[in-house]
Amino acid sequence: MSARSAEQGEPIPPGGRPLRWSVRLLARLLRGFYFRHVHIVGARQHPAQPRGGRLIVSSHRNGAIDGYTVLRAFPGVQGLVSVQLLQHPLLRWMFDGIAVVREKDRQRYGIRRATFANPVDAGCAQLRAGGDLLIFPEGSSEWSHRPLPYQRGAARIARTMLxxxxxxxxxxxxxxYRAPDQFRSDVEILVGAPLELPTRAGEETDRDWEWRIHQAIAEALDAVSVNCPDPAGLAVAEAHATTVAASGGSYAQAFIDAQQHLQTHQPLPTALPSQPMRAWPLDWLGVAAFVLLAAPVLLIGRIAGGKADARNTVSFFRMAGxxxxxxxxxxxxxxxxxxxPLPMLALWCAAALGWWRWPNVMHRNAQ
Known part of the structure; x- marks a missing residue:
């Protein structure tokens, strides 16, 4: 749903307005090509459609592609997105959603206040229609040992609906993300149990009630995402989770388990040693064929990734380039x-093998 249509009062169909089909298709293609596996784990591996609206609050770790990742678990979910993504010619083709316009965005792009609907009002309209709404409460992403300060937009929407x-x-x-800036790495989406939101207490003001909802959301996100005591703790939790995942366990759940042990100053659980990834001669041949076939794409993606200002935006720059x-x-x-046809089809087949076996050749030491 565009914010403009909400401002003009365009009716929202039952079930809410899903993301544009072209954005969903592009997200599926880019996500499937760039990452090796995107697994859904946790309390509800296959979330069922609720009877009413569903508000999804997510951690924000890896730039703009986090939205593509969430679409793996909630296809078609509508989200609040920065108006910057909707103003750029290329990014407007890659993203869709309810625009969030900051004051500096109005000055930068010359946007009038009447152009876009209030994101809280537009988000509530999506939920009233029974649709899914995605919010990243951190507002921006950063690859750090703890989340950025959570904003209160999700709590405001939840309080309005309640x-x-x-x-x-x-x-x-x-x-x-096991390796946020590496091609063909693995990703896990840890789905928490639906949160029981606090009800209004007596003569409590809207602001106080909203603050309690905000605190409940923050605690729920901290329980499923990265919230380590310090950078050293993050490195320890990542190493432990990587070992568990290499043995066939869940990276996300092992990370949260290690994080909880660090927070309570308890020794980490013992992780079984695993065999490193093994690369066969045919794997090397396939990777060579893949590099040959996709050389311009890989080169431009590499150059674009070098323009990223932080580790959490490298993958997005590579994807866009x-x-x-x-x-x-x-x-x-x-x-x-x-x-x-014959030599090219042989090259295509060898390249497909190289694309699939890329981690075994290139990530043996990292994963």
């Missing part, structure tokens, strides 16, 4: 396949 007596389910998500390169390079490959 005050109306509307049916609302709130689900916390923790996004766990690689996408532009792929749009130009893919027609060339198709023409070459048409002209030399």
């Amino acid at each position: 005050a109306e007596g509307a049916s609302l389910e709130l689900v916390p998500l923790g996004l766990h 690689g996408l532009v390169a792929a749009l130009l390079w893919l027609p060339c490959l198709l023409l070459a396949t048409y002209g030399w």
Whole structure:
């Protein structure tokens, strides 16, 4: 749902307005190509559609692609997004959602206040229609040992809906990237149990009630996401989770378990040693074929990733740069396949093997 349509009073269909199909398709393609596995773990591995609106609050770890990751668990979820993503020609094609316009955005882009609806009002309209709404309470992402300060927008929306007596389910998500800046790494989405929101107490003011809701949301997010005592603790929890995941366990759940032990100053549980990834000669041949076939895409993605200002934005820059390169390079490959079908089909097959086995060759020491 665009914020503009909400401002103009366009009716929202029952079940809410999902994300544009083109954005969902692009998210599926980029997510599937760039990451090796995106698993859903936790209390509800396959969240069922609730009877009313569903508010999803998620940790924010890896830049703009966090939205693509959440779509793996909640396809079509509508979200609050920065208006910057909706103003840029390329990014407007890659993203959709309810615009959040800050004062500096109005000055930078010359946006009038009447252009976009209030994001709280637009978000509540989506929930009233029974749709899914995604919010990143941190507002921005950072790869750190603890979350950024949580903003109160999600609590304000939840309080508004509860005050109306509307049916609302709130689900916390923790996004766990084993290596946020590596191609073909693994991701896990830790789905927390629906949060029981505090009801209004007696003569409590709206502000006090909203603050208690905000605290409940913050505690629920901290329970499923990164909230380590210090950077050293983050490194310890990551190492423990990596060992567990290599043995077939859940990286996200092992990380949270280690984090809880660190918070209470208890020794970490023993993780079984695992065998390192094994690369066969055929794997190396496949990776070489993949690099040859996708050389311009990988090169432009690498260059674009080098422009990122922090570790948490590297993957997004690589995705955006690689996408532009792929749009130009893919027609060339198709023409070459048409002209030399047998050798090109053999190269395609070898490259597909290399793409699949990439972690075994390139990540053996990291994972």
